[in-house]
Amino acid sequence: MVFAHDTEMSLLAAATLVNSACDPDTLETLEELDAFYAEFEYAGRRDHDQAELDAVRRLRPALRELLTSDRDRAVELVNAMLLEGRALPQLMRHDSWDWHLHAVSQDAPLATRILIETAMAMIDVIRADEMSRLGLCADDTCGGVVLDLSRNRSRRFCSTSCGNRNAVAAYRARQAADTPA
Template sequence: MRFAHDTEVGLNAAAELVNTATGSGTGTELLPDPPALAAFLDAWGFTGDRAGDAAELAGVHALRAELAEMWDADTEGVVAVVNRLLRDGQAQPQLVRHDDWGWHVHATEPHAPVPHRMAVEAAMAVADLVRAEELDRLGRCEAEGCGAALVDLTKNRSRRFCDASCANRTHAAAYRARRAAG
């Protein structure tokens, strides 16, 4: 199934945000300070006002923990998180067009706090998965010791690893095990 561009970006940005936490396969905090958050926001094309301070970073760190819940919950649990994020973020969906993007949905005002905008973007994207009965697109990396959040947008639902390094490491270990056994 193919999703709207803003849905796919929202899902992937949410997974990447979850994976910035210590223990999400990296062992290192990947959003340690406001400049790192600014770089993350730029990389994912988040528009609107930014405070660029420690309070904004703390809000994003709190959001990250809430988003991580969706990768480990059943449908009812995911729906509860999505509804809470939409409600707390005061979602008001509207069509917008900016930069290189065509028409897409923003559900917050550009001056809303960054954590609210990020929460609502992720919640709107996951809501599309729920409505399409495609929540199995949210997964965890199968590489030993990783467990990073991932979004499987492949046609045949075959994504098992968060990135090529986890896939290569797993496949190399399996090859070595087969060689040792035979």
């Protein structure tokens, strides 16, 4: 584990949310938002309506900018997000989670909680000077965000699909090079 569990989950959620905008869009329905909410173990208020889905979808460009910016720009973005969200960090314990940080009320809209929890997670990334753990997918046709939590910092693709597609292409290129003309 590179970061605390809550930090890793917030970063994974943010990367997944940003990458949900890639073609095809994987966050178009309330059911898909419910699955995202459950997968990343969010707690607190849920409105279960189109307005909530739209608000979460509107976060994607801001989170993409945050996750792909340099360290100085990330600091500016984090500070602005925390100020706008009126963040007040507090230790909380709920569900299966032991003590961890939340910076807004559990009554705040889901989009606000996602934004602030991502900003809080980025504080750890920035302070540890680990911005290199974030980047863009090595697949030239993708553009997804990569969060590399591996020990050896070897993750290059945003998904298994991109990694497999590139491995197959490399295999075929090697096979073509080995085939006499």
